[in-house]
Amino acid sequence: MPAPGKVKQTNQFSYVAYDTGSKALSGTASTAESKAEEKKSSGGGGRSSSAAPAVNPAYKSQVDKWQSTLNNLKKPAMTQPTAAARPTYTDSYADRIAAMEQSGAPAYTSQYQQKIDALLDQVAGRGSFNYDPGSDPLYQAYKNQYVQGGRLAMQDTMGQAAALTGGYGSSYASTAGNQAYQQYLGGLNEKLLDLQSNALARYEAEGNRLQTLLGNYQTQESSDYNRYRDQVGDYYTALDALRQGQNIEYGRYQDALSQYNTDYQTALEQYNREYDRALSQYNSDYQTALEQYLQWSDRYNNRI
16 A cells, blocks of 8 residues: 655644554654554564554545645735735825915005094194284274274364364364264274184184094004904914914824824734734644644554
8 A cells, every 4th residue: 555645844843754554753642653663663463573563554544635635724824914005194284374474464554543543743832722813814904994994984074073163263163073983993893793703613623624624534544453453363363364274284194194104003903913813823723634634644654
């Protein structure tokens, strides 16, 4: 009968090789062979040392079966999980934030403040109302007119009085002429009151005009400044929105990176469990096959 072929273990177990009628080369089989040789040399079992061992062909199929099993057993060959592309972070807000921070918030330039300051100085410098007839050309014109008219009235009155007295001057004529003169000048005093009233009206009108103009400028200034404050508010609102978007974007990257690490770790742990399970099953199957092979080889060679 043909002898069993050679079997070489491919994992941590010993190299085992059998040939009919020869010693095992190593491992457990070596021990079995040694025992068989001892039986031969000592004549164990009542056999003569020169007698050939009886071959039992009924065990040949079992030897071939376990030899084939050993040869076909393969250590687990599993591929470690390949990590997906690691998430990368690209800041899509950095340039816009930097540009806004570099330009800064809008600056304010008043178009009316100088005019407002000038009007305030003008209003403060006007002082209280004071009418000086001597500096009023209109009053001077009226004065000259009334003085001349008074003199004419005085002369007229004195001439009339002299006619009544026969052409002779008298105190009566002088008194009457002076009364006519003063009466005529009384009209100048009335004109003075009118001129003073008109000057006061002009003073108040000018004050009102200045206050109205000042109020208009101040209204425009307030409107411009409020518009500027709105622009400043819009600037910071836009800047805050960019920064918030940047934080959200970076948070999503952190979440993606964390999920990436979790997924890879989960896959790696699953791989290790499956590999350990497969390796343990392989070792168990190999040990069983090896033990069976050795036992059936001994039986086949009729050594036990």
